[in-house]
Amino acid sequence: MPSTQTVSTGQSPVPWPDVWPISVDRYHSMIEAGILGPDDRVELLQGRLVEKMPKNPPHAVANRLIDIALAAAVPAGWTVTNQSPLTTADSEPEPDVMVFRGSLKDYLHRHPTPAEVPLVVETADSSLGRDRGIKRLLYAAAAVENYWIANLVDRQIEWYSRPVNGDYTEISFYLPGDEIPVVLGGNAAASIPVERLLP
Numbered sequence: 001m002p003s004t005q006t007v008s009t010g011q012s013p014v015p016w017p018d019v020w021p022i023s024v025d026r027y028h029s030m031i032e033a034g035i036l037g038p039d040d041r042v043e044l045l046q047g048r049l050v051e052k053m054p055k056n057p058p059h060a061v062a063n064r065l066i067d068i069a070l071a072a073a074v075p076a077g078w079t080v081t082n083q084s085p086l087t088t089a090d091s092e093p094e095p096d097v098m099v100f101r102g103s104l105k106d107y108l109h110r111h112p113t114p115a116e117v118p119l120v121v122e123t124a125d126s127s128l129g130r131d132r133g134i135k136r137l138l139y140a141a142a143a144v145e146n147y148w149i150a151n152l153v154d155r156q157i158e159w160y161s162r163p164v165n166g167d168y169t170e171i172s173f174y175l176p177g178d179e180i181p182v183v184l185g186g187n188a189a190a191s192i193p194v195e196r197l198l199p
Contacts, residue, residue, distance in 0.1 A: 180192055
């Protein structure tokens, strides 16, 4: 059985170094102007351009396993994608895996927003500190309902839920042998054995 605990809210992120903040609109303009391209491994986090963490083979395998498992689990009307942008008020992270409402063609002219995204997943090995820190606070502040970390270091899925005042108030740990529910729009649409999500 998973273990669940309540966590305190209002935790402050680690202070950013003294860098020039960038708005989401300016970030989009830089992409449209060709200043940033697909070979630039950066994402916009809390108004700052941050280098993406490199992905080793276990990380890449885990991403694909999660993508396949979620795609098989979600009902009609939902889409699973990987490493696609999610637009928030001050950020545009690219979660390893994301579930959003509707189809791909619904987003030809914009990226999904948190109101349309009930679940984001980050796969973590060397990025575990960032995923538990900056990424957690970013998704909570945007009111993404459910945030999973596929923790390859400890071989567990960490499920953060109930965002309140910029942080998640509940965390559950799912280990091999457990099944984790896939909650979409407040309803459990399916459950997935943790073994299918970890390499």
